[in-house]
Amino acid sequence: MLFDAPDFDAHEGVHFFDDPASGLKAIIAVHSTHRGPAAGGCRWWTYVDDEAALTDALRLSRGMSYKNAMAGLAVGGGKGVILKAGYGPKSEALLEAFGAAIDSLGGKYVTAEDVGMSDADMTVISRKTKFVSGLPVSGGAAGGNPGPSTAQGIFLGIRAAVRHKLGKSDFAGVHVAIQGLGSVGGGVAERLAAAGARLTVADIDEARAARMAASLGATHVAVEDITRVSADVFSPNALGAVLDADTIANLDVAIVAGAANNQLATPADGARVKARGILYAPDYVINAGGIINVVAEYLGDGDADAVASRIAEIEPRLAAIFAEADASGRTTDAVADAMARKLIGR
Numbered sequence: 001m002l003f004d005a006p007d008f009d010a011h012e013g014v015h016f017f018d019d020p021a022s023g024l025k026a027i028i029a030v031h032s033t034h035r036g037p038a039a040g041g042c043r044w045w046t047y048v049d050d051e052a053a054l055t056d057a058l059r060l061s062r063g064m065s066y067k068n069a070m071a072g073l074a075v076g077g078g079k080g081v082i083l084k085a086g087y088g089p090k091s092e093a094l095l096e097a098f099g100a101a102i103d104s105l106g107g108k109y110v111t112a113e114d115v116g117m118s119d120a121d122m123t124v125i126s127r128k129t130k131f132v133s134g135l136p137v138s139g140g141a142a143g144g145n146p147g148p149s150t151a152q153g154i155f156l157g158i159r160a161a162v163r164h165k166l167g168k169s170d171f172a173g174v175h176v177a178i179q180g181l182g183s184v185g186g187g188v189a190e191r192l193a194a195a196g197a198r199l200t201v202a203d204i205d206e207a208r209a210a211r212m213a214a215s216l217g218a219t220h221v222a223v224e225d226i227t228r229v230s231a232d233v234f235s236p237n238a239l240g241a242v243l244d245a246d247t248i249a250n251l252d253v254a255i256v257a258g259a260a261n262n263q264l265a266t267p268a269d270g271a272r273v274k275a276r277g278i279l280y281a282p283d284y285v286i287n288a289g290g291i292i293n294v295v296a297e298y299l300g301d302g303d304a305d306a307v308a309s310r311i312a313e314i315e316p317r318l319a320a321i322f323a324e325a326d327a328s329g330r331t332t333d334a335v336a337d338a339m340a341r342k343l344i345g346r
């Protein structure tokens with residue numbers, strides 16, 4: 001069943017952990033260690049069944065190989081998923097058991113936060129393994145909450161797209177529609193507003209959207225309207241799979257560039273976006289700021305200033321992908337995938 005799974009991509013290892021004593025049920029997928037230890041967060045999530053959890057681990061770990069390679073990091077790609085509907089609540093015993101599970105892989109996999117996991121959880125995991133990042137930090141050290149680093153990369157990536165598609169090197173008069181104003185989207189909105197962009201925003205947390213719109217001078221629209229706003233840029237910073245046949249048909253923008261993971265609902269949607277003449281910034285290239293920060297913390301190979309200069313490379317990296325897509329007639333996501341596979345020796 002595993003080798004035939006649609007998302008199995010010659011993963012180097014897929015490890016299953018079942019520990020009734022602590023309540024841990026988890027999968028750790030190591031996609032590639034070609035460039036170094038397989039780095040990627042751990043997700044605490046409710047899955048409809050075990051197969052859905054496996055699919056997520058396989059897909060997300062491959063995604064991390066691509067993301068880390070394209071960010072120029074000396075790490076491979078992996079992902080952990082802990083089944084929320086396993087045995088019970090997220091206890092310290094469960095997190096320690098997950099730490100021991102990571103440790104048993106001897107450094108092939110290094111974890112960090114993902115959906116449902118906090119830096120406090122990483123601290124508990126670190127009691128049992130040193131192969132953990134995303135721990136609380138202070139001063140000018142790299143690491144900690146990845147949101148601001150991701151937001152900075154998104155801001156620079158939008159600038160690369162605006163320059164390529166609209167021929168503008170600043171944000172004066174550029175209209176950006178932002179979906180989601182959380183840890184990343186909020187930071188993107190602040191940076192764009194400070195740079196002179198005109199903003200339209202939406203968040204299911206209406207009070208938050210209203211508050212941010214007022215403080216940034218943005219227009220606030222209903223959640224269901226944000227993908228139809230007539231603007232220069234649509235920046236998805238909430239959900240995955242936001243670009244499907246329906247939303248793409250209704251987009252009224254020149255550029256899609258945002259942080260959400262797996263924005264293209266299906267592989268065909270990259271071609272749909274291109275057919276509409278819309279420039280798409282591949283999600284795993286533009287949203288790498290957070291992992292750049294966390295990996296610097298783990299490898300200990302740079303402080304906050306070094307992280308900032310690595311994040312700055314997202315802008316020329318995207319510019320190169322856009323140019324290559326234009327020259328070859330391929331979609332931007334196909335160009336990025338080909339570059340990533342080459343970097344991981346596939």
Ligand code: NAI
Nearest residue numbers: 146147150180182183184203204237238259260261287290
């Ligand atoms: P978050 O949970 O802090 O913020 C998400 C925001 O989106 C919340 O304010 C939420 O109310 C809002 N939201 C949810 N559904 C919505 C909808 N249907 N319409 C409008 N707003 C909606 O999450 P965070 O950390 O800001 O991440 C945002 C996206 O970026 C996620 O897809 C995440 O996977 C991705 N990402 C985040 C990274 C990070 O460093 N935090 C790194 C790479 C990707």
